[in-house]
Amino acid sequence: MKPSNPSFRDWMDAHVEAYLDGDLAVDERADFEHGLAAGSDWEAELFLAGQIRDGLRALPRPACPPRVTEAVLAQVRREVHATWKDQFRNRLQQQLGALWQPALAMTVLLLLVVSAALIGRPAQPQDTFAEAQVQQALVEVQWALGYLSEVSRETGKVVRDEVIADRVVSPVQQALTARSHRSNDMQP
Amino acid sequence: MWKRLLFCGWMLVLVAPAWAQDAIERDPGYVNLDEIEGWFSKEPKIVVNVKGALLNLVAEASRYEDPELADLLRKLKSIQVRGFDLRWSDFEDVQRRATALSRRLESRGWDTVVRVRDEEEYVDIHVRVEGGTIAGMVVMVVSPDEDETVFVNIVGQIDPEQIGRLGRKFDIEPLNDMTLKRDF
Numbered sequence: 317m318k319p320s321n322p323s324f325r326d327w328m329d330a331h332v333e334a335y336l337d338g339d340l341a342v343d344e345r346a347d348f349e350h351g352l353a354a355g356s357d358w359e360a361e362l363f364l365a366g367q368i369r370d371g372l373r374a375l376p377r378p379a380c381p382p383r384v385t386e387a388v389l390a391q392v393r394r395e396v397h398a399t400w401k402d403q404f405r406n407r408l409q410q411q412l413g414a415l416w417q418p419a420l421a422m423t424v425l426l427l428l429v430v431s432a433a434l435i436g437r438p439a440q441p442q443d444t445f446a447e448a449q450v451q452q453a454l455v456e457v458q459w460a461l462g463y464l465s466e467v468s469r470e471t472g473k474v475v476r477d478e479v480i481a482d483r484v485v486s487p488v489q490q491a492l493t494a495r496s497h498r499s500n501d502m503q504p
Numbered sequence: 505m506w507k508r509l510l511f512c513g514w515m516l517v518l519v520a521p522a523w524a525q526d527a528i529e530r531d532p533g534y535v536n537l538d539e540i541e542g543w544f545s546k547e548p549k550i551v552v553n554v555k556g557a558l559l560n561l562v563a564e565a566s567r568y569e570d571p572e573l574a575d576l577l578r579k580l581k582s583i584q585v586r587g588f589d590l591r592w593s594d595f596e597d598v599q600r601r602a603t604a605l606s607r608r609l610e611s612r613g614w615d616t617v618v619r620v621r622d623e624e625e626y627v628d629i630h631v632r633v634e635g636g637t638i639a640g641m642v643v644m645v646v647s648p649d650e651d652e653t654v655f656v657n658i659v660g661q662i663d664p665e666q667i668g669r670l671g672r673k674f675d676i677e678p679l680n681d682m683t684l685k686r687d688f
Contacts, residue, residue, distance in 0.1 A: 445558055454562045456552040458573075458674040460583050460656060465671025467643055468664070471618045471627055 324351065328358060332365045528555055528582050533632045533640020533659040535609070537584045540655050543601050544594070550587030550654070559583065573670055580660035590646065590653040598653065599626050602644050606630065609642060624648070631662070638662040 328351045334340050335348050352358045445453075528534055541548055554562060563577035590598060609630050610616060618629035625647045632640035641664070643656040658667075 445561055450558070450561045450565050453554045453558050454565055456585070457554055457559075457562055457577065457583055460552060460585050460658070461573075461576075461667055461671040462674030463585070463654065463671070464641075464643060464656060464658075465668045465674070467627065467629070467645060468668050468671075471620055471629070474620050474627075475618075 327351075328361075332361060333369070336362070336366055336369055528659060531581060531640070531659050532613075532634055533638075533657075533662075534582065535584075535640070535642050535657045537586045537655050537657055540586055540605075543598055544588045544590070546589060548586045548588050550585055552583060552585035555582035555584075555659075570670075572666070576663070576666055576670060580658060580662070582657070582659040584655075584657045586655045588653045590648040592648045595646065595648045598646050602626060602628065602646055606644070614640075614642070631664075638664065 328348065331340060331344065331348055335345065340348060352362065529536070559577060559580060559582065563574045566577065567574035606616065606619075606628050614630040614632045616628065616630050618627060620627040626644070627646075628642075628644040630642040631638045639659070639661065641656070641658045641662050643654070645652060645654045647653060
């Protein structure tokens with residue numbers, strides 16, 4: 317690009333501050349210095365820009381009022397917190413988005429099972445009974461318990477008479493008697 | 505996925521009524537005595553089915569006169585009795601069926617505590633033990649000689665000693681002459 321080109325002037329204008337601050341790349345710096353050498357008015361522009369920069373830097377730096385600092389920090393904290401909340405909310409929405417269909421299906425199934433269990437339940441026996449029914453049931457219960465007791469007694473007798481007496485006591489008695497006879501026979 | 509879920513749902517709907525049956529029928533100490541009625545050509549002479557709310561009412565009704573009986577009944581869930589007339593000609597058949605039922609109970613975890621076999625009498629007493637306590641008892645007495653063929657099933661926390669002691673107080677003769685057929 318030639319220094320006489322109008323777009324080169326715009327480029328030089330845009331890069332004056334960067335040149336002063338030493339922020340230009342090596343080839344850009346070379347181009348800029350080539351432009352400076354091509355026209356004397358760029359030296360004046362560069363001088364003026366340098367003065368403005370130095371003047372601004374020389375201005376006193378006002379301290380930020382504490383309430384402004386606090387307000388800014390509070391705002392930053394809110395934004396950071398909001399970001400976490402947003403992230404959590406987004407993650408939750410993603411998870412729920414994947415789960416809501418199975419969850420809905422399971423809920424429907426559960427409702428079906430409960431409904432079927434209630435509908436299919438056989439008719440429950442009456443929960444209220446007349447006094448006579450209760451008395452009759454009491455007689456029946458007493459009879460059942462009496463019967464069980466009698467069966468137990470009878471089977472106990474059978475065990476005693478036919479098992480213990482016949483198969484344990486009698487053989488033992490016979491053995492003792494035989495032994496007693498033998499002892500008597502052996503005595504002189 | 506929806507089709508599979510729908511299929512599972514319908515299967516559950518079909519199965520659910522079975523779950524909804526009375527809890528007593530799912531109790532490990534329960535034995536359905538209704539099936540025994542099919543062994544005999546005649547209807548049972550004695551049918552006792554006392555369970556649930558009625559059993560609780562009976563317990564409370566007896567509390568004033570016999571608190572020990574009330575406490576015993578409070579621990580029970582159901583009492584079933586079936587009594588039949590048995591002819592000598594049917595004795596062998598019923599004995600064979602009762603033996604098969606005993607074996608089935610034993611295979612399901614019931615213990616046989618009494619077994620008496622002679623020419624005129626067949627007695628089996630089974631108990632179902634759950635967690636160290638007796639949760640069910642089945643008594644089968646088959647005896648044609650005295651027209652005394654009786655099946656009893658008691659469900660609940662059973663203390664045989666207490667039943668024996670309490671039962672001695674009750675006279676069973678009057679019921680022998682009664683024809684009971686009750687199902688609450």
